[in-house]
Amino acid sequence: MTEKVELDAVIIGGGVIGLATAFKLAQKFPELDIAILESGPYFGDQTTGRNSGVLHAGIYYPKNSLKNRFCLTGLEAWYDFASKYKIPHLRCGKYIVAGESSEDHLLDSLFEKATDAGARDLRFAENSEIETLSSQVHISKAIFSPHTGVIDVAQAMKTLLKLTESHGVSAMKNHHVRSIEKSDSGFLLSLENLEISTKLCFNCAGLRGIDLRKTLSLTNLENLFVKGVYLTTNQKLGYKSLLYPMPLEKLKGLGVHATIEPDGKIKFGPNAFEVDQINYNIEDKDYFELMNSVKFFFKGVDESRCHPDFSGIRPKILDNGALHPDFWVKTPADLNIEGYFECCGIESPGLTSAFSIADYLVDSINV
Secondary structure (H helix, E strand, C coil), rough: CCEEEEEEEEEEEHHHHHHHHHHHHHHHHHCCCCCECCCCCHHHCCCCCCCCCEEECCCCCCCCCCHHHHHHHHHHHHHHHHHHHCCCCCCCEEEECCCCHHHHHHHHHHHHHHHHHHHCCCCCCCCCHHHHHCCCCCCCCCEEECCCCEEEEHHEEEHHHHHHHHHCCCCCCCCCCCCEEEEEEEEEEECCCEEEEEEEEEEEEHHHHHCCCCHCCCCCCCEEEEEEEEEECCCCCCCCCCCECCCCCHHHHCEEEECCCCCEEEEEEECCCCCCCCCCCCCCCHHHHHHHHHHHHHHHCHHHHHEEEEEEEEEEEEEEEEECCEEECCCHHHHHHCCCEECCCCCCCCCHHHCCCCCCHCCCCCC
């Protein structure tokens, strides 16, 4: 027998975008009966929990793009949130490095575009810094971003989930939404042995978001999954800041970089390769490719002290067959579907941008 439930608002997807949206929605509209539905057994176990954990400073993204705007405002929102709720984080800064002189002009161009787009306090590395970095990476020139940092993603999600529930939101794991149907009063969500009717529907389903929107006959978007592998080391490398190479062409990825976790552990990754299916297995060939990239850019890394850590998948998207390089964040006014909101293609800097995306969606609501 199918159970039927009526709600005011449903957020589909329990990653950081979904949780931030539920939290902001409950704060602004405490009178609403809200639920967030996560298909898996844990919140934030896919895209959110499978990235570098970096809080980005808006360096790579075109001026006034959604990635640029949401990243710049989202960064400080996270630092404020992390400080208020004592979530482990580091504002450790980041060097972006031209590995050889032939890349210098690319670095200069990146610096100019990033500064024009609002990235704060960027500067070129001084000679003393380059001398220090030269023992760690192959380097010709570098820029430094003092506001880039890292956060303990798992602790951040636990805190956000707890706060969301404290505001009266029903957070439901193992609730897989099969389809969304428009109804006279809003939407009908079909799950196994459960039907939920809701006035407001937020599609924040990450890697599954495009499949769900197709059930509403929205068919212009397709998935382009880009997988990446990470490795970790117990070697004491002495890095004080994050170390990045020049980004990949068309931002397929930001290049294999070194990240300092809040507990001091170093991880390297990710590489970037297209896949057809969602799985997080780490194949030997992909790990060895990553290890070769690490050895190509970084100096003194002992391969025998490295081992695979985890993998993740970027939810890139195609719009009518062409790569859509920006976030896809749409409100009812954009889609001409009253009460329906969606977030697709939320790859890097999605974590950094989460609170800003949530504010954008919630501020568009007229209840």
